[in-house]
Amino acid sequence: MTTRRLALLLLLAAVAGLAYVAFAPRRDTPPAPVPVPNGASADGVESTAPGAAAAAEGGRTTLDQGDLAPAEGLGFVRGRVVGPDGRGLREARVRLVPAGGFLALGMPRSALVEGMTACRPDGGFSLPLTDPDQPFTVGAVAPGYAPRRAPVEDPSRPVTVRLVPEVQVSGSVVDEAGAPVAEAEIRLTGPPQLDGLPDPAVSGPDGSFVLAAPGAGTYGLKVRSAAGADVFLEGIEVAEGMEPLRVVVRGSGGVIVRVSERGGGPIEGAEVELRSTSVALARDGSKRTRTDSAGVARILSVDPGSWILRVAAPGYAEVRRRHQQRSAGPEEIRVELAQPGTLEATVVDRSGLPVPGFQVLLQARDLQQRLQEAAGPRTTDPSGVARWSGLEAGSYFVIGGGEGWQMDLETTLGGGEGDLGEKKGGLGSSVVEVEVLPGQVVRAELVLRGHARVRAEVHDDSGPVVGAEVRLHRRGVASEHAVARGVTGQDGSVLLPPVRPDVYQSSVLLAEGRIQVAGPEIRIEGASRTVRIDLPAGEVVGTLAASDGPVAGARVEITGAGAPRSWAVTAADGSFRLPYLPEGELLLQARVDGFLPWKSRPLASDGRSRVDLGVVRLDRAATIAGRALGLPPESQQGFAFRLVELHDTQGRRVAVSALENGDRFRFDEVRPGSYTLVVTAAGRMYPGIPIQVSEGRNEVEIRPE
Structure with a gap:
């Protein structure tokens, strides 16, 4: 972190009175030697000319320590979930949430709490950072507390997420005569940036409802019901012990x-x-x-x-x-x-073979009819059959899916009125009309005349590749949105589901999705075809070790914008291998809890040879958790900031932490060694206090004088 940036952060803290936590551990100390297996040199790799890569036997490439450098700010996002008193919250849960765009607005509770990870008993957490170039926030929630997000300003700095208790808002909905209104939808509203607003409540038979507000404050209420016009209430002061609300609905006509x-x-x-x-x-x-x-x-x-x-x-x-x-x-x-009907459609290709794993659509002929969710798109089973149940009787079209079907269908439907039979020509040739009868099972066959199939053969330098997942997707579209996918068999080939004529990008996923290789572009013009995909032969190997032996369970991955997806977990002996790497410049990073993150300098891959990193040393990290006692109360300081700075033996500022809950501070991912703590409070900088930091957690109490 530059001096200018740090000064700017301190200035912002002074003006806004923010409890800003910022630290950036320095990692420019060269790694110490580590015992090296298999005859490698003590600098961690086989001997080569200083600062240069050299080719060895069999195309094996090795690097010296000059080509490797520790990471800055990569690995894990660490922090703690605390309550209003600054104490860690038990049973808290967290997750990383992308920042920016629409996500800069408040997220409702139901969206924010999806896929969360449990914190430690003290509220601490450590979340793997999947993309260091993507801005993130940390979302958190705990029983009885409203969910909140806190920005990740710098992945190398700890994040504190401070939660506030939820407040119950109760009330009832009645009509003009005072009769209860059941099944009214009640929504709590707040500022656009507020996180944690609850899902709408539905009033019960007695008209009552309960909502959990994300903290005390000023809110609004929107009520929609069949009993009358919408009701909007503003300026509702929500606080513990508030009186129940009474909402009166008035209406006519309808x-x-x-x-x-x-x-x-x-x-x-x-x-x-x-x-x-x-x-x-x-x-x-x-x-x-x-x-x-x-x-x-x-x-x-x-x-x-x-x-x-x-x-x-x-x-x-x-x-x-x-x-x-x-x-x-x-x-x-x-x-x-009327009683519901059932439709079973068998999907076959132009040769009559059943097509499993293929998406088909159902659309009523009468465009005034809107299908329920149960009649949405279906994917055919292993026998090529798609099934819909609970259908209203009437005439339907079964339509072959594939990339672009949704846009084509919306264009064909137009304004959504009239008879689809009159617009059938816009649906393509992969369509069949079926009459569904009440209480009966109707069967039909859909022939995909407007689609073609691709057989993909995957090979590496040793022959056919078994168990590789092949995907076809539109150019510029992520492979997760593939229009066709399948897994190669014993002969290294797979017959993919039919697709519409177009140009597609192919991708191959291996090792349970840990490795993704970009394949060739494939043009489909109507006839089925066979495509061979040859995987690149480049690879990176190495071993991660600490001073006391190998490091197992570390995640090593290729990173950077546009980099291929490739990651591995180190084995018990610390070794890893990243195969099938294409030609180009690569950047590696390694992360594992308890160690300082590591990142390589750019590595050149020719797509054919092995890049051997030899043994890479990971240094253990230290955590400093402390209290600064005897400082003036915060109430006496106005907007003055309260900071603790960590200085190294050269007097350089290594990290900065704002005091939490009045006197607590914390530094994570610190290199063990000798440091000095310097406290600034009430406009005064106190003399430095020397400390010795060892691996793991270091508990300290200081009393500046």
Whole structure:
């Protein structure tokens, strides 16, 4: 870190009074010698000319220590989750969340808490940094506390995520007559940057609801129901012990929905939902209610415009229709429910062979009909069969999928009105029409006349490669979004699912996805073809060791923008191998908890030879956790910052930590050795206090004088 950058950070802390934590351990001390196996030299690699790479027998390339350098700020993001008092929170969980773009806005609780990792009992955490070039935040949550994010300003600095307790907001929704309103959607709103807002609550039969606010403060409330117009409340002061809220809904006009059995009488208790097709309006939820004993449901205050009506009842197929509200109403809609039907479609290629693992679509002929989620895209099973159940009776089109199908379908559907049969030509030649009947299983065959197949053969310098996953994807699109994929068999080949004519990029994944190799571009023009993919023969090998022996379980990977995906975990003897590397400049990094991160200097690969790093030494890291006692209270300092600086024996600033909870500080990833702690508080810099730092955790208490 430069002096200018550090000065800027300190200035920001002084002006804003932020408890900013910033440290950047120096790692410019040359690694000490380590015992080297197999006759390598004591500098960690086989002997070569200083600072240069040399070719050895069999194309083996070795590097001297001048080609290797410790990492700066790579490896793990470490920190702690604390409560308002600065103490670590038990049962806290964390995860890394990408920063920037829309993610700069607040994240709801349900989105933020996905895929979290448990912290240590003291709230500490260590998260592997998958992409050092990507800005991240650390999201955290704990029982009884609202989730929050804290920015990762520098991966080499500890991150403190401070959580605040959740506050319960309760209340009830009633109509003008004071009767409870059931199934109303209640949303809590706050500032755009606020994390942790809860998912909407749904009022119960007595109209009651409970929401967990992400801390005390000023909030808003949005209520949408079938009983009337939307209600918006602002300036609600949320605090512990607050009185329950009472929301009164008023309405008129709207829609009257009459639900009956096909060929029978009214259906009581059917769920009726009306949701706007406007993205802005739909964001605030839907209007929901249930039919009475006469099969009638009333939804009041429906604005003119386009809506989707959903009607569902146990034992009947769910019905979805587009409804155009043309006036304030009331307008009447009649819906007949019938037993659900089932459709089984067998998908075959042009030669009649079943196509497993292929995505197909289902679309009603009547474009006013909107399919329920259960009728979404399907992937064929090993026998090439796709199955839909719970379908409303009627005419459907089964459409062959593949890259570009969604755009093609949206273009064909146009405004979503009319008869799809009149627009069938826009669906391509891989389509079949099927009539679904109530309570019956209907079977059909879809022939993929508009698709072609690719057989991929994967080889390395020793012959066919078994168990390689081959993917086809659009150029410029990540392989995770492949339109076709398959795993090579004993002969090193795989017949991929059919794809539409186009130009595709191929990729090969090996070693359970740890290695990804870019294959050739493949042009599909209608006829099936065979493509051979030859894997590059470049590789990097080496051994990670500490002063007391090999380091097992470390993750070693290729990194940098545009670098191929390739990583490995060191074995019990510390060794690793990264095969199938293409020609180009490579950058390696190694990370494992308890050690300082390591990163290589640029390595040149010719795509054919081995680059041998020999033995690379990892130095153990130290952690300093301490307290600075006897300082003036924070209340007496105004905006003055309270910092602890870590200086090396040359008087150079190595790291800076703001005091947490008044007197606590912490430094992670510190190289063991002699240091001096310098405290600044209340505008005064205290004399330095020498300390000796050893490997592992170092607990210290200092009293500046």
